[in-house]
Each structure stands twice: as C-alpha cells, then as structure tokens.
Amino acid sequence: MTGKFDWAEYKQSVERYYYPIAEAPKEEDRSRVVGEATEWLLSREPNELREEFLVRIYGSLNRPGCDALMAWLDTTDFWIAPASTRFHESEPGGLVRHSLRVHEELVALHDDLIMRYPETYDRSYSPQTLDIVALFHDLCKVRYYAPTGRWRKDDHGQWYIKQEWTVHDEVPLGHGEKSLFYVMSKMGLTAEEAGAIRWHIGAYEPGVVHGYPTGYSHGAAKEKWPLVGLLQMADQIAQQRESTPKE
Numbered sequence: 014m015t016g017k018f019d020w021a022e023y024k025q026s027v028e029r030y031y032y033p034i035a036e037a038p039k040e041e042d043r044s045r046v047v048g049e050a051t052e053w054l055l056s057r058e059p060n061e062l063r064e065e066f067l068v069r070i071y072g073s074l075n076r077p078g079c080d081a082l083m084a085w086l087d088t089t090d091f092w093i094a095p096a097s098t099r100f101h102e103s104e105p106g107g108l109v110r111h112s113l114r115v116h117e118e119l120v121a122l123h124d125d126l127i128m129r130y131p132e133t134y135d136r137s138y139s140p141q142t143l144d145i146v147a148l149f150h151d152l153c154k155v156r157y158y159a160p161t162g163r164w165r166k167d168d169h170g171q172w173y174i175k176q177e178w179t180v181h182d183e184v185p186l187g188h189g190e191k192s193l194f195y196v197m198s199k200m201g202l203t204a205e206e207a208g209a210i211r212w213h214i215g216a217y218e219p220g221v222v223h224g225y226p227t228g229y230s231h232g233a234a235k236e237k238w239p240l241v242g243l244l245q246m247a248d249q250i251a252q253q254r255e256s257t258p259k260e
C-alpha cells in the first residue's frame with residue numbers, strides 16, 4: 014500500500030458523511046460545524062499521523078487482508094475521528110494518536126515485563142501481533158462520532174458555538190466486539206489476538222461483574238492469554254497520559 018493519499022478528496026468524502034449526522038443549534042450552522050471539524054484535515058499533522066500509522070502497521074510482516082483493511086479505513090472517518098467525545102484525545106485525529114500511543118505502551122510493556130518476569134509472562138509476541146492488536150484495538154470508534162456544535166461562553170462571557178463531538182453509532186455491536194468485527198471482516202487473527210481486542214476494555218465492560226456469560230470468559234481469557242492483560246494495561250496507561258481536565 015502506498016502512502017499516496019489525496020487529503021482534499023478525503024476531506025470532502027468525510028464532510029459528505031458528517032453532514033447529515035452532524036448536530037447544530039440551527040440548521041444553517043450545520044455546514045460550519047462540519048467545516049470546523051474537518052478543517053484540521055488539510056493541516057500538516059494528519060499526513061504525518063497517517064504516515065506514522067502506515068510505517069508501524071507495515072513495519073512487521075504484512076498479513077493477508079491488511080491492505081484491504083487499510084483501504085477500507087481510507088473510506089471512513091478514521092483519520093479525523095476523536096478517541097472520545099470529551100474524555101481523552103477528543104480533538105480531530107485523536108483516535109489515530111491514541112492508537113499510536115497504545116502501540117508504544119504495549120511494545121514497552123511487552124519488552125519490560127517479559128524481561129523482568131519471565132515466569133509470569135512465559136511467552137513473547139511477534140512484532141506483528143503487537144502491531145495489530147494495538148493499532149486496531151479501537152476501530153469500533155470508526156464512524157462512531159459525529160461533529161456537533163454547542164453553545165459555550167468564552168473568557169469574556171460571549172456566547173459562541175463550539176465544535177464538539179457526539180455519539181452516532183452506525184454499527185452498534187458493542188466496543189471490543191465491533192473492533193473485532195471490523196478487523197476480521199478483512200483480515201484473519203489468531204484466537205489470542207482476537208481475545209486481546211475483544212477484551213481490551215477490561216473492567217469497563219459492565220458484563221464482567223457477572224460470571225455468566227461475560228465474566229467467566231473475560232477471566233479465562235486473561236488467564237490463558239497474557240496478551241489480553243498487556244493490551245488492557247497499555248490502553249489504560251495511554252488514556253491516563255492523554256486525560257486532560259475539561260470544563
């Protein structure tokens with residue numbers, strides 16, 4: 014897959030997708046809300062983020078289906094989506110920045126824990142496995158957020174419409190389950206990779222407090238596959254680094 018990519022064309026396609034689902038105080042504000050959300054796409058940063066993402070995903074051996082998955086992502090809002098509405102990485106591009114950060118944390122944790130606790134982490138994982146589970150763990154957030162404009166007051170008490178995000182769940186399959194669906198619709202995974210992506214949200218999955226059916230599976234997966242716990246930790250560390258106080 015080449016790095017050639019037309020950002021102006023991509024911006025237009027994302028605007029076409031966002032326009033009907035964007036929320037604005039008044040109908041005539043809709044274009045402005047979408048425009049403000051996507052303006053960032055023609056700045057320098059998204060090119061760097063996308064290039065960095067491609068370098069990392071193709072740094073390890075290319076797995077069949079990876080090209081198709083990346084080509085599909087180019088048709089979605091992946092390169093602009095935030096990682097949350099307001100909790101962490103809620104700016105445009107936040108989802109990619111978060112995914113890259115989780116990747117860094119996972120590689121660091123993997124190398125450190127296996128070196129220090131070989132009896133606990135009695136296996137190591139290939140760079141390809143670490144790349145795939147970290148970089149694709151949050152694909153559930155693709156086509157999940159919509160731009161919204163909300164009235165806010167600036168420092169001088171003046172009202173203005175601030176561009177924010179709201180949830181517009183186009184494919185309501187859950188969290189880890191949806192990431193798994195998107196990845197596996199294009200590319201094969203081992204059971205352990207699938208488990209790591211499925212359970213990456215860990216204790217934040219409400220069902221894990223009930224033994225049947227979710228809690229037992231989650232507990233067994235963590236015990237059987239060290240990768241599950243490693244990805245959960247990497248995700249948590251990344252989110253803690255990203256969290257900023259909000260008004």
Ligand SMILES: [Fe+2]
Pocket residue numbers: 150151188213214
């Ligand atoms: Fe997640």
Ligand SMILES: [Fe+2]
Pocket residue numbers: 111115150151248
């Ligand atoms: Fe995440």
